[in-house]
Amino acid sequence: MTYHIRIRDRQADKIYEADIEGDRYILESLELQGVDLPFACRNGACTACAMRVNSGKLDQHEVMGLSKSLQQEGYALICSSYALSDLDLETQDEDEVYQLQFGQFFAKRKRHWFQFAFPIDHD
Ligand code: FES
Incomplete structure (x- = not known):
């Protein structure tokens, strides 16, 4: 089945239709x-x-890197998904989805500079 797709590339300020x-x-x-x-x-x-x-x-059953909740909130990874209807999409902000998905975990696990230091063994 063929579907019409419209994508607004916000960074390039272009609209693609296919x-x-x-x-x-x-x-x-x-x-x-x-x-x-x-x-x-x-x-x-x-x-x-x-x-x-x-x-x-969209059918995103092959997508591994996007939670079901973010899919339901209206995000998609188009490299691994299929159209199930006509689509209207737009590009994300840089790292928008990455931050939504993983940013909360990094914020909770704040590290200090000394936690990255490894002990040095001396003979
Ligand atoms: S998730 Fe990496 S290119 Fe689509």
């Missing part, structure tokens, strides 16, 4: 049509390809 197949990863489908979007791992793990979902439905 028709994509529902049985191919969204990022791959767009790349085949010359659309250049951020990515890194291509494996649903790093969040570099994360998008805000303004409208539409």
Whole structure:
């Protein structure tokens, strides 16, 4: 099945529109049509390809690096997801999803400089 996708690249100040197949990863489908979007791992793990979902439905069952709650809040990793309807997406802020997902853990585990020092053995 073919779906229409609209992506607003907020950093590049561009809007892309394309028709994509529902049985191919969204990022791959767009790349085949010359659309250049951020990515890194291509494996649903790093969040570099994360998008805000303004409208539409995606199949994210292969995604590992995005919690179900963030998926329900309207985020998607397009390297590992498929369109289930027409979509309206926009790029995230730099590290937006990474901070939402992991930032809380780093804040709780604040370290001091001396905690990184390792004891040096002397004979
Ligand atoms: S490129 Fe890493 S999660 Fe999509």
